Amino acid sequence: MSSTSALLEIEEIHTSYGKSHILDGVSLKVGRGEVVGLLGRNGVGKSTTLKAVAGLVHPSRGEVRLEGRPITRLPAHRVARLGIGYVPEERRIFPLLTVIENLRTGLDRHGMTTARKRELLEKVYAYFPVLAERRSQAGGTLSGGEQQMLAIARAMMLEPKIILLDEPTEGLMPRMVSQIREIIDVLHRERVAVLLVEQNVPLTLEASQRIYILEKGVVRHHAPAAELRVDDAVIHQYLGV
Amino acid sequence: MDFLHTIPFDQLLIQTINGIVTGMILALVASGLTLIFGIMDVVNFAHGELFMLGAYVGVIVLAATGNFWVALVSASLIIALLGAAIYLTTLRPLLGRDPLTTILATFGASLVLQNYALWQFGPVARKIAEPFTGHFSLFYLDYPWYRLVIALLSAAIIGALWLFLKFGTYGIWIRATTQDRVMAQAMGIPVPWVLTVVFAIGAGMAGASGVLFGPLAGVNPTMGLDWILKAFIVVVVGGMGNLTGSIAAAIFISLLEAYAALWVSPAQAVIVSFVALILTLLFRPTGLFATAPK
Amino acid sequence: MSLLSENASHPDPLPARGEREERAKRGEEQRRQRALIYWTGFSVVLALLVVAPLVLPEFWRRFLTEILIWGLLAMSSDILIGFTGMVSFGHSAFFGLGMYGAAGALLSVEPPDLWLAILYGLVAAAAVAGFVAYFSTRLRDIYFAITTLIFSQIFYVVIFTWTEVTGGENGLTFRRPPLAIPGLFSTPFTSVTMHWFVVAVVTLSYLVLRRITQSPFGMVLQSIRENESRTRAIGYPIERYKIVAVMLSGLFAGLAGVLYAVQNQFAAPDFVFFLVSGETVIYNVIGGIGTLVGPIVGAAFFLLLREGLSRFFTEYYLIPVGLIFIAMVIFMPQGLLGFMRRWLNE
Numbered sequence: 019m020s021s022t023s024a025l026l027e028i029e030e031i032h033t034s035y036g037k038s039h040i041l042d043g044v045s046l047k048v049g050r051g052e053v054v055g056l057l058g059r060n061g062v063g064k065s066t067t068l069k070a071v072a073g074l075v076h077p078s079r080g081e082v083r084l085e086g087r088p089i090t091r092l093p094a095h096r097v098a099r100l101g102i103g104y105v106p107e108e109r110r111i112f113p114l115l116t117v118i119e120n121l122r123t124g125l126d127r128h129g130m131t132t133a134r135k136r137e138l139l140e141k142v143y144a145y146f147p148v149l150a151e152r153r154s155q156a157g158g159t160l161s162g163g164e165q166q167m168l169a170i171a172r173a174m175m176l177e178p179k180i181i182l183l184d185e186p187t188e189g190l191m192p193r194m195v196s197q198i199r200e201i202i203d204v205l206h207r208e209r210v211a212v213l214l215v216e217q218n219v220p221l222t223l224e225a226s227q228r229i230y231i232l233e234k235g236v237v238r239h240h241a242p243a244a245e246l247r248v249d250d251a252v253i254h255q256y257l258g259v
Numbered sequence: 260m261d262f263l264h265t266i267p268f269d270q271l272l273i274q275t276i277n278g279i280v281t282g283m284i285l286a287l288v289a290s291g292l293t294l295i296f297g298i299m300d301v302v303n304f305a306h307g308e309l310f311m312l313g314a315y316v317g318v319i320v321l322a323a324t325g326n327f328w329v330a331l332v333s334a335s336l337i338i339a340l341l342g343a344a345i346y347l348t349t350l351r352p353l354l355g356r357d358p359l360t361t362i363l364a365t366f367g368a369s370l371v372l373q374n375y376a377l378w379q380f381g382p383v384a385r386k387i388a389e390p391f392t393g394h395f396s397l398f399y400l401d402y403p404w405y406r407l408v409i410a411l412l413s414a415a416i417i418g419a420l421w422l423f424l425k426f427g428t429y430g431i432w433i434r435a436t437t438q439d440r441v442m443a444q445a446m447g448i449p450v451p452w453v454l455t456v457v458f459a460i461g462a463g464m465a466g467a468s469g470v471l472f473g474p475l476a477g478v479n480p481t482m483g484l485d486w487i488l489k490a491f492i493v494v495v496v497g498g499m500g501n502l503t504g505s506i507a508a509a510i511f512i513s514l515l516e517a518y519a520a521l522w523v524s525p526a527q528a529v530i531v532s533f534v535a536l537i538l539t540l541l542f543r544p545t546g547l548f549a550t551a552p553k
Numbered sequence: 554m555s556l557l558s559e560n561a562s563h564p565d566p567l568p569a570r571g572e573r574e575e576r577a578k579r580g581e582e583q584r585r586q587r588a589l590i591y592w593t594g595f596s597v598v599l600a601l602l603v604v605a606p607l608v609l610p611e612f613w614r615r616f617l618t619e620i621l622i623w624g625l626l627a628m629s630s631d632i633l634i635g636f637t638g639m640v641s642f643g644h645s646a647f648f649g650l651g652m653y654g655a656a657g658a659l660l661s662v663e664p665p666d667l668w669l670a671i672l673y674g675l676v677a678a679a680a681v682a683g684f685v686a687y688f689s690t691r692l693r694d695i696y697f698a699i700t701t702l703i704f705s706q707i708f709y710v711v712i713f714t715w716t717e718v719t720g721g722e723n724g725l726t727f728r729r730p731p732l733a734i735p736g737l738f739s740t741p742f743t744s745v746t747m748h749w750f751v752v753a754v755v756t757l758s759y760l761v762l763r764r765i766t767q768s769p770f771g772m773v774l775q776s777i778r779e780n781e782s783r784t785r786a787i788g789y790p791i792e793r794y795k796i797v798a799v800m801l802s803g804l805f806a807g808l809a810g811v812l813y814a815v816q817n818q819f820a821a822p823d824f825v826f827f828l829v830s831g832e833t834v835i836y837n838v839i840g841g842i843g844t845l846v847g848p849i850v851g852a853a854f855f856l857l858l859r860e861g862l863s864r865f866f867t868e869y870y871l872i873p874v875g876l877i878f879i880a881m882v883i884f885m886p887q888g889l890l891g892f893m894r895r896w897l898n899e
Contacts (some may be wrong), residue, residue: 352883360886367835367882371879397808484828533707537688540689540692540700541688
């Protein structure tokens with residue numbers, strides 16, 4: 019994968035919270051349409067990395083580039099409009115908005131004609147029929163799995179070039195976990211890149227093309243997923259799994 | 260219960276209508292306040308002064324054009340702009356900080372605005388002429404039409420706000436920002452813009468209330484003080500950030516005060532609203548009318 | 554970044570043993586030095602205050618006395634804002650009741666007795682403080698601020714309308730009691746001795762409050778300010794501490810009210826209006842919360858500014874003052890003396 023075709027590039031970003039450093043020089047790349055997994059123990063900074071890409075946290079040093087263009091200092095809403103979808107750890111769908119209203123927060127954008135909106139909506143409903151069923155229900159009344167689907171569908175409304183998924187399978191039943199796995203495949207088919215943060219190592223290894231392993235705010239290891247599927251010594255070393 | 264018999268029924272009815280009329284204006288003021296609080300956790304101490312300045316703009320425009328409706332619209336727009344200016348200069352810099360700093364900042368703003376009005380317009384009360392004359396008979400008394408119209412107008416403005424929030428893209432943006440500001444940003448909603456606009460809308464509503472209230476009691480630089488207190492009470496009793504709750508609470512409080520005024524002086528009648536606040540905080544701190552959220 | 558709490562400092566990793574002893578000794582040294590500087594500064598300021606009335610013209614003499622009285626009020630409010638983290642708009646009620654309590658003593662008992670006035674004023678203020686504390690302390694932050702504001706107004710309305718007892722709009726006027734220790738001596742106050750009396754009371758109050766804030770009780774209050782839920786989780790009955798804090802604060806605010814009544818010989822409902830509470834909070838923020846002395850400086854700054862500006866702007870001095878206040882909230886939230894906070898509290 020040549021660096022000129024990288025969709026997303028993170029270069030040596032440092033972030034801090036008060037006096038403690040969270041990210042101490044993280045660098046990684048995601049290619050167009052690629053699924054990249056980010057693994058690591060709790061608290062190493064995986065979520066923070068995603069937040070830095072989404073523009074919700076501003077690094078004190080380093081650069082984030084989307085299609086070669088620096089987006090490090092941009093406010094989060096600009097970053098989203100440029101094509102970065104964010105699905106946070108706690109899902110955080112808007113609880114008092116209906117499903118359709120949740121979707122509209124991303125759907126109602128400049129340059130979207132009514133026809134295109136309807137098209138996009140139909141496509142997403144096809145992938146998530148349960149959401150179509152519950153379209154007039156308040157987000158807060160959905161089950162955990164349904165909320166996760168809504169969170170992902172909502173991000174897809176932005177027609178993003180890359181979606182940042184933060185622990186999408188957390189707290190979900192096994193049946194839902196495999197549904198998430200399918201959704202990641204769908205995104206891959208749709209040529210949407212995915213940067214996946216997960217505690218579920220097997221799923222990540224299966225779904226991703228490449229893996230980065232984070233430890234104490236830095237990237238410690240980087241390999242094709244195929245390699246790590248076979249050789250799990252590295253996984254044991256960094257994750258103790 | 261003997262004292263009830265001493266109050267003539269027609270007085271009771273008149274006070275009821277008065278209570279509803281003032282209640283609707285109070286609801287308009289309180290809606291703006293609660294909208295602002297709901298979306299950005301800011302208690303806008305300057306809200307009463309925005310109300311007062313709206314009334315003054317109404318006086319000036321009315322004197323210039325002779326048209327009440329033009330005065331109403333201009334006051335709303337001008338005060339909305341003033342609100343945006345206040346937000347951008349004093350509240351946006353305070354965004355990440357302790358919410359109590361916003362009370363201090365808006366308190367400072369209210370001092371500045373109040374004294375500005377005192378300086379420019381002097382302490383003598385002005386009058387906004389009634390938009391039209393004409394009474395209808397209520398028993399043996401004449402009750403002015405314009406009061407009812409004012410109540411209807413307030414209701415209409417609140418209704419328009421409600422519709423705006425419920426349907427339409429911008430309504431969704433505002434509600435999303437109120438529920439989760441961070442995720443609203445992550446969805447591409449231009450949150451800084453939304454916050455400014457909402458503050459402006461709240462301010463505009465206060466300004467409109469000032470013009471609507473003007474014909475009832477005259478316009479002076481300290482009229483905001485009374486109203487900010489009442490508005491605070493309404494917002495707390497109705498449930499902070501709860502729009503329908505504020506409206507219900509506004510009418511409730513105004514009716515209480517109107518009835519109390521039958522027995523005691525108006526200056527003392529305000530105590531019933533204070534008592535209502537204390538009772539709410541003791542027994543139902545989330546608000547008397549806090550059933551469903553916004 | 555919070556107005557009310559400081560950033561937690563990063564603890565040093567544990568040094569070697571010999572180094573530790575070195576550090577302890579150096580820390581001791583530093584503390585002794587700081588205490589020396591502090592008490593020297595304190596004595597100098599005190600000396601200046603005592604000498605001042607002898608050299609100042611009458612107007613400024615009274616002005617200085619008033620600064621001290623408002624400073625005491627602001628200092629009492631600092632207990633809540635600066636040390637417990639509760640912004641209160643109710644101080645005008647405590648101040649006002651102290652004032653009217655004193656008025657009550659001075660009007661109902663002949664001959665007018667200074668100590669009785671103080672007693673009545675303190676009792677009235679404490680009663681009001683207890684009442685307000687009972688209702689409001691279980692509320693957090695903004696609700697507490699609004700409730701205390703409403704309570705101020707309740708008392709304002711009651712005092713304003715209960716004309717038979719409180720004189721209503723016009724307030725009450727009375728004679729100034731003599732400075733007397735019953736049985737020993739009695740001499741009427743001059744404006745100089747009045748000033749010295751106020752200096753004495755305010756200084757004593759400052760020392761008492763300082764002692765209290767440095768005591769275990771004070772430490773609990775500060776930990777409530779820093780992190781209320783953690784303090785509660787450790788097991789402290791937060792509500793009880795808050796109630797005591799409010800009453801303590803109210804007591805000294807009432808004392809300020811008594812001093813005002815004795816100094817000016819009148820009591821008026823205007824002082825109970827919530828704007829007075831607002832101005833008190835302004836003194837606190839301008840001077841620096843959590844410093845006890847800061848609010849007095851804040852009061853001085855504000856009143857001097859008002860005096861100065863009113864020469865140019867006649868009645869509308871509050872416009873530039875308000876703008877300066879807003880600017881300080883945004884750019885200098887720690888206030889004028891905020892940087893000295895740790896120094897002043899050692």
